Amino acid sequence: MNPRGKYKFELYTAEGTDNSSLAFGNLLTLCKAYLTDRYEIEVIDVFRQPQRALEHSIRMTPTLVKLAPHPKRTIVGTLSQTQRVLAALGIERAAG
């Protein structure tokens, strides 16, 4: 079963691009629906913090990094297919 621990996300975005806004919206919707109060999202704008993107080898935007729980997962894209995202993050629908 799913650990009841908190989900910690980093979302790397590029300000002003449609993909990034879409991804942020999709992530928020998903979290609200499946991880009520069990999530933490940090949004990092690569234009403002390029050094950070470089350190974490972020090449594409938007990129979602799940830092916790283990294992770390990285998903690139607008996160538009909710089912695939859930599977990748290891979130079961039933849990919500």
Add this chain to the structure above:
Amino acid sequence: MKSFPSRKATSAKAATGIIGFDEITRGGLPHGRTTILAGGPGSGKTIFAVQFLTHGVRRCGEPGIFVAFEETPERIVANLQGFGWELETLVPKKLYFMDAQLTTELLQVGDFDLSGMLASLGSVAEKMGARRIVFDALDVLLAHLPDAMARRREICRIHQWLLSRDLTGLITAKAASEDTSSLGLQPFGFMQFMVDCAVMLNHRVVLGVSQRNLRVQKYRGSSFDENESPFVISKTGFDVAIARGLGRADVKVSTERVTSGVGRLDTMLDGGYYRASSVLITGSPGTAKTTLCGAFAEAACRRGERTVFVSFDSDGSEVARNLISVGIQLSHQIKRGLLRMISARTIIGSSETLLVKIKALAKEFGARCLVIDPVSTLSRAGNELTAHGVAERLLDWCKTDQITLVCSSLLDETANQQNGGTALQISTLADTWIHLNYLVQSGERNRSLSIIKSRGMAHSNQVRELILRNSGITLADIYTSGGEVLMGTLRWERESALSSAGAISKTESGIKRSRLNAEEAELRVRLQSLRTELQAKRAEKQLLAHIAENRRSETARSLRRVQKLRKADPFVEESSS
């Protein structure tokens, strides 16, 4: 948009340091613009790209960034170790490698863009002051994008980013098929409308011999050579073969003569070969082509000119040993460091490769004279198609670099002399063409030499006999009598027969002259005695007349005396009227 693309002067070019390529593009890639380099797998895209960057760092003071989509930077650096660019000394301050591979555990859901990467690159570029950037194997990245729209959008994004930062960009991409003649057919074909310069590389195998070609398809705002140019990847990197830069179409022409190494041949040529001309010596095997080449090389070294002798047939030391038999001491010149013998038998590869190697060696040695024995090797099996171009470039290169070239060419026994016999058709290009032949006659095989052509010289039309002695090479006149050419022993016989005949006729005429002298003397004596006789006769005649006169006057006086005594009548002349 903050910056308009054309704010930079169009003439600015970023030199690539690639031999030949900078000439084709009149200076290099467009500065501050984007260039696409497309080619099949293994066509040398990455080598080209890294050479472009290292040249920028070392020669132009332009740091560079390499974005690797396909391989890890470590592998790229390791693979390029052989070129001696010492990349590790440049990384990461002057040359930055960014690993941009998409890892397998990376999941992709929905559309994405490259802003993240460009933002990171931007900060790196700013920090190191990069002026050049390479996106290697962009096609790998593009394959992950969902549709053509997205691909186009991302290419545009990169393009705009490059322009706004005024970076000289080079994007490499794999061509889907071997036929890279047209970029428009490629899946990333739309790129060509966006970029300012497009370069194609292709790699073909023709009759088992690998041929690499480079072609500039477009170059906005600049002229360029549009044809395919063969290239090779040599020890130092890319080397593009170009026939001749347009800028130096008219090379300096010299009227200086250099000796052929054979005194009488110089006479036949009205003074020797022209400096920086190309000389072709053709003949069947064993007609002393190598010997003539050796004589030229030795003479050049004696003048103190550095010479490279490329031998395809036998080892350099063998050539040197063999030529001692005709009094040509090459080993001495090798010791002096003026002559370099190269055994090219060991060099394998296309004729293009051979030419590049020869050029590199000659340049390295600083050669003023070059001997290639025989040049016909260039047209070995599989190279027929390119060999002519290679020969043409060889001659052009020698002219441009003011190198006097002597090359021999093996003539097929069956080939006729009219078509030059060689697939290279070098005979039409060469300035001087000397033909060596055999004449088999009365159990002897003798060598003959004739000059088929020699541009700009009043050269001899005579066939001479080529004589090899241990004292050196000489040419002898040959005799023609009754439509028959005499050489060798027959020539000697004829020579001695003629000289003895000459002695006999000399003696004979001597005898005749003295006989005539004697006759003349005799006649003169006779003439003298006759004259004396004539005088005597004249004197006698005078005396006779005198006596007669005397007698008559005496008779008249005595008659008058008698008449006086007889008192007769005065004497009357009866016969007065």
